[in-house]
Amino acid sequence: MFTIAPTARLRPTPFMASVKSEGITHATFYNSMVLPAFYGNPEEEYWRLINGVSMWDVSCERQVEVTGKDAAKLAQILSPRDLSKCKPGQGKYVPLCNHIGTVINDPILLKHEEDRFWFSIADSDIWFWARAIASERGLDVEITEPDVSPLAVQGPKAVEVVADMFGDWVRDLKYFWFKETEINGIPVALQRSGWSKQGGYEIYLQDGSRGADLWNIVKEAGAPYDIGPGSPCTPERTESGLVSVGGDTDAFTNPYEVRLSQYVDLDVPDDTVGIRALRKIAEEGPKRHQLGLKLEGEDPAPLGFAWEALVKDGQKVGDMTNCTWSFRMKQNIGYALISVDLQPGDSVEVHRPGGIVMAELVELPFL
Amino acid sequence: MFTIAPTARLRPTPFMASVKSEGITHATFYNSMVLPAFYGNPEEEYWRLINGVSMWDVSCERQVEVTGKDAAKLAQILSPRDLSKCKPGQGKYVPLCNHIGTVINDPILLKHEEDRFWFSIADSDIWFWARAIASERGLDVEITEPDVSPLAVQGPKAVEVVADMFGDWVRDLKYFWFKETEINGIPVALQRSGWSKQGGYEIYLQDGSRGADLWNIVKEAGAPYDIGPGSPCTPERTESGLVSVGGDTDAFTNPYEVRLSQYVDLDVPDDTVGIRALRKIAEEGPKRHQLGLKLEGEDPAPLGFAWEALVKDGQKVGDMTNCTWSFRMKQNIGYALISVDLQPGDSVEVHRPGGIVMAELVELPFL
Numbered sequence: 129m130f131t132i133a134p135t136a137r138l139r140p141t142p143f144m145a146s147v148k149s150e151g152i153t154h155a156t157f158y159n160s161m162v163l164p165a166f167y168g169n170p171e172e173e174y175w176r177l178i179n180g181v182s183m184w185d186v187s188c189e190r191q192v193e194v195t196g197k198d199a200a201k202l203a204q205i206l207s208p209r210d211l212s213k214c215k216p217g218q219g220k221y222v223p224l225c226n227h228i229g230t231v232i233n234d235p236i237l238l239k240h241e242e243d244r245f246w247f248s249i250a251d252s253d254i255w256f257w258a259r260a261i262a263s264e265r266g267l268d269v270e271i272t273e274p275d276v277s278p279l280a281v282q283g284p285k286a287v288e289v290v291a292d293m294f295g296d297w298v299r300d301l302k303y304f305w306f307k308e309t310e311i312n313g314i315p316v317a318l319q320r321s322g323w324s325k326q327g328g329y330e331i332y333l334q335d336g337s338r339g340a341d342l343w344n345i346v347k348e349a350g351a352p353y354d355i356g357p358g359s360p361c362t363p364e365r366t367e368s369g370l371v372s373v374g375g376d377t378d379a380f381t382n383p384y385e386v387r388l389s390q391y392v393d394l395d396v397p398d399d400t401v402g403i404r405a406l407r408k409i410a411e412e413g414p415k416r417h418q419l420g421l422k423l424e425g426e427d428p429a430p431l432g433f434a435w436e437a438l439v440k441d442g443q444k445v446g447d448m449t450n451c452t453w454s455f456r457m458k459q460n461i462g463y464a465l466i467s468v469d470l471q472p473g474d475s476v477e478v479h480r481p482g483g484i485v486m487a488e489l490v491e492l493p494f495l
Numbered sequence: 496m497f498t499i500a501p502t503a504r505l506r507p508t509p510f511m512a513s514v515k516s517e518g519i520t521h522a523t524f525y526n527s528m529v530l531p532a533f534y535g536n537p538e539e540e541y542w543r544l545i546n547g548v549s550m551w552d553v554s555c556e557r558q559v560e561v562t563g564k565d566a567a568k569l570a571q572i573l574s575p576r577d578l579s580k581c582k583p584g585q586g587k588y589v590p591l592c593n594h595i596g597t598v599i600n601d602p603i604l605l606k607h608e609e610d611r612f613w614f615s616i617a618d619s620d621i622w623f624w625a626r627a628i629a630s631e632r633g634l635d636v637e638i639t640e641p642d643v644s645p646l647a648v649q650g651p652k653a654v655e656v657v658a659d660m661f662g663d664w665v666r667d668l669k670y671f672w673f674k675e676t677e678i679n680g681i682p683v684a685l686q687r688s689g690w691s692k693q694g695g696y697e698i699y700l701q702d703g704s705r706g707a708d709l710w711n712i713v714k715e716a717g718a719p720y721d722i723g724p725g726s727p728c729t730p731e732r733t734e735s736g737l738v739s740v741g742g743d744t745d746a747f748t749n750p751y752e753v754r755l756s757q758y759v760d761l762d763v764p765d766d767t768v769g770i771r772a773l774r775k776i777a778e779e780g781p782k783r784h785q786l787g788l789k790l791e792g793e794d795p796a797p798l799g800f801a802w803e804a805l806v807k808d809g810q811k812v813g814d815m816t817n818c819t820w821s822f823r824m825k826q827n828i829g830y831a832l833i834s835v836d837l838q839p840g841d842s843v844e845v846h847r848p849g850g851i852v853m854a855e856l857v858e859l860p861f862l
Contacts, residue, residue, distance in 0.1 A: 132499055133521040133532040135729075136742040136816055137618055140800040154500040157524045160618075160741075162800070165500035227630035232623065251504055251527075253620040255746075256599065260627035263594035263768075273746065362502075374527075375504040379622075379640065401630075433507040433529070449503055 141187035142339025182358030187277035219304030229405035286328035369493025428453035508554035509706025549725030554644035586671035592769035653695035736860025795820035
């Protein structure tokens with residue numbers, strides 16, 4: 129693989145000096161921003177998340193801030209999930225769809241006030257999207273990218289670290305709820321959240337000049353629990369059945385195909401983007417669904433940049449969208465986006481760059 | 496710097512096997528796709544572009560295809576440049592703006608037929624943008640990403656290579672005009688184009704399975720002219736005064752600030768996105784402009800991921816958006832996006848990570 133060549137089109141994070149001093153070896157890009165990936169020992173970083181506590185620079189989960197008189201209206205227009213009961217201080221996971229019902233992002237929506245929201249976004253340009261919709265509909269809103277960069281603390285011991293930092297009130301924070309607070313004078317929002325199923329928090333840094341300070345505070349608070357650097361962890365998220373929008377989805381993937389139907393409320397207002405298409409899809413039923421794949425073979429063989437075809441009886445029946453070595457299951461596992469004709473228990477061929485590998489379809493999550 | 500970790504969120508190109516066998520060492524990302532950057536010797540790759548001929552994998556210049564009854568209408572709605580006289584086979588450079596007049600992309604628009612267009616885009620999500628506008632306005636169009644991947648042949652000897660491949664008619668092709676053709680059975684569009692000022696063509700591969708074949712054909716045709724691999728070249732584009740949208744622009748940069756006013760026609764229809772804002776900006780005059788910077792110092796000191804502040808008399812007056820070592824000028828040169836109070840001949844401080852460096856403001860292009 130190759131080294132990255134810097135450019136001003138792509139952005140650093142407020143924690144860059146810290147992640148460099150921690151020994152970052154690999155990174156990826158997300159929302160045109162660096163997303164640190166590895167620090168030299170992916171397996172050790174995995175077990176730290178499973179058994180201990182890990183700290184992640186996820187600044188690339190940028191915030192699309194919507195403010196103004198029509199902010200709540202726009203938030204609902206963009207979200208095929210009912211927000212009418214969402215309270216200030218509450219977060220909600222919301223798959224955003226386009227007009228044909230394709231999932232284009234799956235942010236956590238943070239409702240700060242009745243007229244101020246953050247969409248804490250996955251990897252696609254929701255500023256463009258939200259500005260286009262708002263301007264075309266003549267809504268009275270401002271859509272900005274505030275100086276906010278999340279630092280995730282994840283793993284079974286995360287609650288201890290965060291409680292030591294902020295106080296025992298954090299133990300009572302409900303999932304996706306958040307509170308604006310500060311630590312050593314650094315303004316942050318603290319949310320129970322994070323892209324793993326091991327539990328934890330995201331600390332939304334609200335002053336980009338204080339990245340190294342916040343990193344050091346978390347590192348020091350975590351030292352008694354053996355905290356160390358990590359990143360959103362493909363083996364863990366795959367075992368746990370989390371979806372990566374843009375990784376596991378394509379230009380035509382709707383929420384019903386990727387296990388997100390519980391986040392769609394078909395009775396949201398008719399002016400919600402995509403809701404008419406989603407009602408039709410719900411009625412007709414999806415053509416594809418997302419299942420797990422257990423691949424034969426003893427050696428780690430992760431997916432590269434591209435999906436790999438799934439074949440049954442000489443016909444292409446779907447794609448493998450993700451593949452990783454599971455350290456707990458000790459085999460390669462992946463996700464299938466596959467015809468609903470195929471079901472758990474069926475076997476398929478995975479057409480890999482190195483040749484055909486057999487795999488068994490299973491329900492998600494794996495663990 | 497760090498190595499890139501592959502993910503299905505980011506895409507390979509049809510030329511990946513070829514660029515790997517050519518010895519790619521560095522890459523970047525552009526439209527979530529790999530953009531090969533260096534092959535081991537940036538200076539040699541620069542001189543090859545200046546004096547000879549270079550071949551570039553610029554698959555990441557993706558095509559946003561607009562087809563259907565309202566295709567021409569949508570193309571004009573998205574473009575603050577008059578397209579009424581654009582003919583099939585013609586291309587036009589079009590800075591796209593949002594509703595407040597910010598440049599959000601600067602594609603080449605290729606008009607194939609009266610109802611079929613490609614926007615050959617720079618690095619931002621124009622599928623999202625175009626789909627949002629088209630759907631909100633109820634236009635009868637389809638917006639897709641076809642299987643099209645440009646391979647650029649650039650440099651003073653490019654015309655010889657391309658004429659040897661396709662015939663002498665290519666010598667008469669006007670700038671940005673194109674023709675659908677084929678080479679050894681591979682369907683391509685051939686356009687006089689490319690992101691350098693050294694002359695050349697872009698060969699739009701229209702069958703992603705034939706990337707290695709097309710690469711080899713160009714390599715073989717170029718052998719008598721000492722062709723070699725290269726990439727969009729920051730030193731050359733900076734010397735030549737080319738703009739990188741997203742690199743040299745921010746969320747509020749309008750065309751008048753970055754020397755693109757000649758591509759805005761203020762009398763396009765009122766329903767063109769951003770035209771009302773652009774008329775107002777044109778009337779009031781921009782607050783910033785883009786100038787060149789000649790920096791003091793003898794050692795190459797390129798920009799990293801982030802802009803660097805320009806300071807005059809203790810006040811921030813602008814940003815350096817780009818900085819690179821010019822092999823011809825033998826000094827560091829860059830672009831200023833700076834208050835119109837500052838003019839060519841003025842000097843400013845550049846606040847660099849390593850300390851303050853003095854620079855002189857000059858007109859663009861440098862060469």
